[in-house]
Amino acid sequence: MSVLIYTETEKGVFKKNAFEVASYGAALAEQLGTDCVAVAINPSDASQLQSYGVAKILAIKEAKLDTFNAKAYATAIAQAAKEANAQVVLVSSSADSKFLSPLLAAQLGASFAPNVVALPESTAPFVVKRTAFSNKGFAHTELTGSIKMIGVANNSYGIHKKETSASVTAFSPNLEDRLFATKTTSVDKVSGKATIADADVVVSGGRGLKGPENWGLIEDLANVLGAATACSKPVSDLGWRPHGEHVGQTGKPVATNLYIAIGISGAIQHLAGVSASKVKVVINTDPEAPFFKAADYGIVGDAFTVVPELIEKLKAFKAQNA
Amino acid sequence: MCISNVPDTTSKINFKDNNTAFDTAGVQFVINPNDEFGLTRAMWFKEKQGASVAVVTVGDASVEPTLRKALAIGADEAYRIDAPATDGFFVAQELAALVKEIGFDLVIAGRESIDYNGGMVPGFLASALDYQYVTNCISLEIDGNNATAIREIDGGKETLGTQLPLVIGGQKGLVEESDLRIPNMRGIMMARQKPLHVRPATTSESHTKEISFSKPEAKGAVTMIDPTNIDQLISLLHNEAKVL
Numbered sequence: 001m002s003v004l005i006y007t008e009t010e011k012g013v014f015k016k017n018a019f020e021v022a023s024y025g026a027a028l029a030e031q032l033g034t035d036c037v038a039v040a041i042n043p044s045d046a047s048q049l050q051s052y053g054v055a056k057i058l059a060i061k062e063a064k065l066d067t068f069n070a071k072a073y074a075t076a077i078a079q080a081a082k083e084a085n086a087q088v089v090l091v092s093s094s095a096d097s098k099f100l101s102p103l104l105a106a107q108l109g110a111s112f113a114p115n116v117v118a119l120p121e122s123t124a125p126f127v128v129k130r131t132a133f134s135n136k137g138f139a140h141t142e143l144t145g146s147i148k149m150i151g152v153a154n155n156s157y158g159i160h161k162k163e164t165s166a167s168v169t170a171f172s173p174n175l176e177d178r179l180f181a182t183k184t185t186s187v188d189k190v191s192g193k194a195t196i197a198d199a200d201v202v203v204s205g206g207r208g209l210k211g212p213e214n215w216g217l218i219e220d221l222a223n224v225l226g227a228a229t230a231c232s233k234p235v236s237d238l239g240w241r242p243h244g245e246h247v248g249q250t251g252k253p254v255a256t257n258l259y260i261a262i263g264i265s266g267a268i269q270h271l272a273g274v275s276a277s278k279v280k281v282v283i284n285t286d287p288e289a290p291f292f293k294a295a296d297y298g299i300v301g302d303a304f305t306v307v308p309e310l311i312e313k314l315k316a317f318k319a320q321n322a
Numbered sequence: 323m324c325i326s327n328v329p330d331t332t333s334k335i336n337f338k339d340n341n342t343a344f345d346t347a348g349v350q351f352v353i354n355p356n357d358e359f360g361l362t363r364a365m366w367f368k369e370k371q372g373a374s375v376a377v378v379t380v381g382d383a384s385v386e387p388t389l390r391k392a393l394a395i396g397a398d399e400a401y402r403i404d405a406p407a408t409d410g411f412f413v414a415q416e417l418a419a420l421v422k423e424i425g426f427d428l429v430i431a432g433r434e435s436i437d438y439n440g441g442m443v444p445g446f447l448a449s450a451l452d453y454q455y456v457t458n459c460i461s462l463e464i465d466g467n468n469a470t471a472i473r474e475i476d477g478g479k480e481t482l483g484t485q486l487p488l489v490i491g492g493q494k495g496l497v498e499e500s501d502l503r504i505p506n507m508r509g510i511m512m513a514r515q516k517p518l519h520v521r522p523a524t525t526s527e528s529h530t531k532e533i534s535f536s537k538p539e540a541k542g543a544v545t546m547i548d549p550t551n552i553d554q555l556i557s558l559l560h561n562e563a564k565v566l
Binding site for chain 1: 329331332334335337344355356410411414436437438439440441442443444445446448449450454455456457458460470473474475476477478479480481482483484485493494495498499500528529530531532533534535536537538541542544545546547548549552553555556558559560563565566
């Protein structure tokens with residue numbers, strides 16, 4: 001019996017969500033009176049996980065898995081889950097984990113709940129709280145199968161340090177060639193830039209910015225804060241910004257610590273998509289903008305005067321507190 | 323084309339029966355937005371590459387207007403599996419049984435429904451059928467037996483080469499918002515004549531059970547800050563919210 005966690009790496013380095021999943025896994029293992037076992041694919045330093053309460057690490061070293069492949073990754077994790085005799089399997093809510101999750105659950109015959117925001121409310125029956133209705137509500141879902149699988153929602157449980165001494169064991173999954181029939185041929189990703197999925201801060205612009213030529217303002221503010229940039233649906237529909245930056249019900253969900261919305265009125269679909277963010281700042285010229293009702297801090301003012309001043313003052317603040 | 327019947331994106335969400343059920347009173351149901359992009363892409367395959375297009379959903383008779391709308395947009399026929407959509411596993415097994423029986427070689431579903439946001443049906447379906455699978459798909463081209471798909475990843479996108487038979491989890495980007503089709507009068511008239519097959523469910527197994535629902539806690543009041551007092555905002559974010 002164990003809790004098996006899939007701890008994601010990118011180019012060998014653990015992603016932030018790996019530590020959140022490990023923190024959740026360690027707490028759940030304690031609740032169940034068992035061990036938290038991690039599986040990692042081509043990690044450069046697997047022992048990092050022992051700062052988050054992991055008891056054992058199955059480290060896969062396999063050149064065939066250098067490039068993400070949902071079917072092959074799901075198969076490797078499923079074999080690790082069987083090796084660890086896992087009763088519960090945890091994954092993150094990254095795009096890659098969401099891709100492989102149903103394939104993994106199918107291989108394990110597991111009951112699967114994604115977007116889970118807290119430790120189980122009870123373990124017998126096994127009931128978890130997950131977001132539903134695009135963050136307008138929560139479902140309290142019982143996982144009825146003997147093997148349970150949980151997708152931990154981004155930035156929900158949080159990262160909690162717990163020093164342990166973990167054993168690192170090499171694990172070699174058996175991966176047939178047929179698993180690689182779907183192949184990644186090219187990746188288009190800006191490296192070194194925070195993404196909406198894992199940034200602590202997201203700066204988002206709406207139609208109030210008047211045109212794509214003014215996006216430098218959003219980018220400058222994002223740079224000061226080490227933030228990812230995002231936009232409202234109309235802005236992506238108008239082609240001012242790429243689809244990948246559209247946040248909201250039909251775009252990407254945002255669950256960041258700080259969300260700054262500039263020139264976004266706050267349609268219900270947008271509010272749903274960003275509601276899991278912890279602190280929301282709204283800057284808008286219209287005092288009646290519905291977003292102010294959902295905000296923590298609001299400024300009624302013109303983005304073109306407020307944001308440059310905010311950038312300068314944040315630079316001074318950062319310099320002082322560095 | 324797998325269609326999910328969901329509350330309109332503008333819906334306010336409420337629960338009833340001691341928070342054990344979704345309250346549908348006053349809620350307008352629509353084709354799941356993620357499915358709409360796939361449906362329009364399917365119309366493109368029909369018009370340019372001679373595909374025939376069927377739409378399928380799992381649900382009781384109340385979902386039929388949504389299927390008729392898909393027929394009015396241009397699908398050739400519709401299937402309704404006559405059972406409540408208890409969970410993602412159950413829905414995928416039902417869809418898989420139909421796909422096997424009819425022999426579809428391309429199945430497009432939305433990447434997730436906007437009600438339960440599970441995002442698991444297309445992946446479970448691909449697993450049950452042993453088909454290739456790509457989700458978060460924002461571009462799809464078919465050439466003979468080969469397919470090229472682009473999927474959104476965190477912070478970018480990637481291109482994948484794959485083959486039919488194939489299951490796609492689609493989203494905005496498969497077609498542009500401005501290309502989405504609205505049924506016209508001729509389409510609506512024609513849809514009335516198109517076949518809508520009702521099938522019984524073939525299994526009853528589900529893996530999860532919704533015990534209850536809740537709503538997010540009400541938010542505290544917003545603190546308004548004067549636009550000439552940016553220092554106050556920075557101080558509040560640092561000292562009160564502790565996010566700086």
